[in-house]
Amino acid sequence: MKNQQTFMQRKEDVTRKWHLVDVKDKVLGRIATQIAEKLIGKDKPTYTPHTDGGDFVVVINARQVAVTRGKEQKKIYYKHSGFPGGLKQRTFEEMIRKNPEEVIRLAVKNMLPKNRLQGDRMARLKIYADAEHKHDSQLGDK
Numbered sequence: 001m002k003n004q005q006t007f008m009q010r011k012e013d014v015t016r017k018w019h020l021v022d023v024k025d026k027v028l029g030r031i032a033t034q035i036a037e038k039l040i041g042k043d044k045p046t047y048t049p050h051t052d053g054g055d056f057v058v059v060i061n062a063r064q065v066a067v068t069r070g071k072e073q074k075k076i077y078y079k080h081s082g083f084p085g086g087l088k089q090r091t092f093e094e095m096i097r098k099n100p101e102e103v104i105r106l107a108v109k110n111m112l113p114k115n116r117l118q119g120d121r122m123a124r125l126k127i128y129a130d131a132e133h134k135h136d137s138q139l140g141d142k
Contacts (some may be wrong), residue, residue: 011047016124017055018138022131023104024061027068032107035059039112039121052117058135059127063100067092077106101127 005046019038023031037043041053067075075092095103104127126135 007046007048009046009053010052011051013046014053018073018135018140019055019057020135020139021057022061023059025066028065028103028107031065032104032111033106034102035125036111039108039124052120053138054121054124054133055124056124056138058133058139059125060131060133061106061129062104062127063096063129065096065100066101077103086141100129 002085017042017095021035031116035136036058038057039054043057044053046053072090072093077092077095079088080086081088088099091101105125108125109118109122126133
């Protein structure tokens with residue numbers, strides 16, 4: 001009888017690919033889950049929970065991401081300075097106008113597990129407001 005062993009990926013065995021994601025007219029939440037899945041590496045057969053085996057993701061056209069059911073005015077982003085009365089808030093519409101990359105970054109970050117690997121995974125996420133990016137050499141002929 002043959003012994004079966006569970007595969008555990010090691011840090012040295014990780015091979016990373018580059019993915020280009022165009023978010024133009026895509027729904028924010030749905031695209032954020034797909035990006036998070038690629039950063040974690042869950043789409044690979046070698047997925048191991050305690051090893052960071054994810055890929056690099058380049059997101060373009062962040063300015064043109066869509067939300068549903070009137071969330072342009074309803075969705076509010078909060079941030080606090082830590083001082084009394086220091087609560088700041090912006091709507092989705094204001095965030096897209098001023099800093100569209102931050103909308104995608106926050107959506108993906110909140111979909112990643114809150115553990116020690118989160119910072120390394122977020123470092124592999126490259127977001128650009130328009131179609132131009134500087135990662136053509138890594139992406140190859142895609």
